[in-house]
Amino acid sequence: MAKQKMLEDLFHDTLKDIYFAEKKILATLPKMAKAAQSADLKAAFEKHRSETEGHVARLEQVFAIIDKKPQGKTCPAIVGITDEGAEIMEEYKGSPALDAGLLAAAQSVEHYEISRYGTMRTWAGELGLKDAVALLEATLKEEKATDETLTGIATTAVNQQAEAA
Numbered sequence: 001m002a003k004q005k006m007l008e009d010l011f012h013d014t015l016k017d018i019y020f021a022e023k024k025i026l027a028t029l030p031k032m033a034k035a036a037q038s039a040d041l042k043a044a045f046e047k048h049r050s051e052t053e054g055h056v057a058r059l060e061q062v063f064a065i066i067d068k069k070p071q072g073k074t075c076p077a078i079v080g081i082t083d084e085g086a087e088i089m090e091e092y093k094g095s096p097a098l099d100a101g102l103l104a105a106a107q108s109v110e111h112y113e114i115s116r117y118g119t120m121r122t123w124a125g126e127l128g129l130k131d132a133v134a135l136l137e138a139t140l141k142e143e144k145a146t147d148e149t150l151t152g153i154a155t156t157a158v159n160q161q162a163e164a165a
Contacts, residue, residue, distance in 0.1 A: 011123045012068055018116045019059045020072030025109060026052050028082045032106065035089045038099045038161075040153050045106070048146050055142070058135040062124075065132045081108045100162040103154045110147040117143055 029052065033045035063070040085105035092098040117140040124132040 007123060008066075008127055011120065011127060012066060013073065014116065014120060014123075015059065015062060015066075015068075016071055016073035017075045018113070018120065019056070019063075019070060021075045021078035021113070021116070022052055022056050022059060023072055024075070024078050024082055025113075026056065028085065031089065032085060032102055035093070036099055036102055038153065038158055041099050041102065041158065044146070044149050044153060048106075051142050051146070055139045058139055061135055062120075062129075062132045065129055065135075077112060078109070081105065081112060084108070096164075097162040099158045100154065103150055103158055107147060107150050107154075110143055110150065113143045114140065114147065 026049065029045050029049040033042050033049070036042045036045060060070045082105075085102065085108075088098070088101035088105055092101050117136050121133055121136040121140055124130075124136055
């Protein structure tokens with residue numbers, strides 16, 4: 001009879017999922033920064049890329065805490081979100097609405113990450129993984145801050161530029 005899956009199994013599977021997602025995001029952010037027309041948006045993407053490198057390092061520490069090898073598991077959700085971003089870059093290249101579309105795609109990524117990191121932090125607490133809780137909480141705070149930065153860029157300039165052109 002197959003072993004019943006427990007919360008620690010789900011935690012490990014979800015950790016592999018978000019690890020894959022962060023690596024995918026690392027590969028995508030430079031393309032988004034290059035495509036962005038707004039200097040503020042370019043800077044936000046570049047800043048988030050360096051933060052994402054830290055997120056990957058923290059996830060590797062969480063893998064070590066649970067005594068597992070860092071490895072990703074294909075995350076269809078992040079593949080779909082990044083594919084949508086690539087489609088926006090292609091379809092809106094050079095248009096006034098490009099940056100608004102890039103922001104929307106980036107915020108989809110952020111909201112996915114906020115959801116995952118919030119869940120992972122809670123599960124780590126329930127599993128008694130205090131060090132993992134701190135690592136996941138640090139990343140969660142950065143993801144929320146990035147989301148707020150993107151919202152600010154959208155509402156103070158980019159959306160108006162897309163509409164006014």
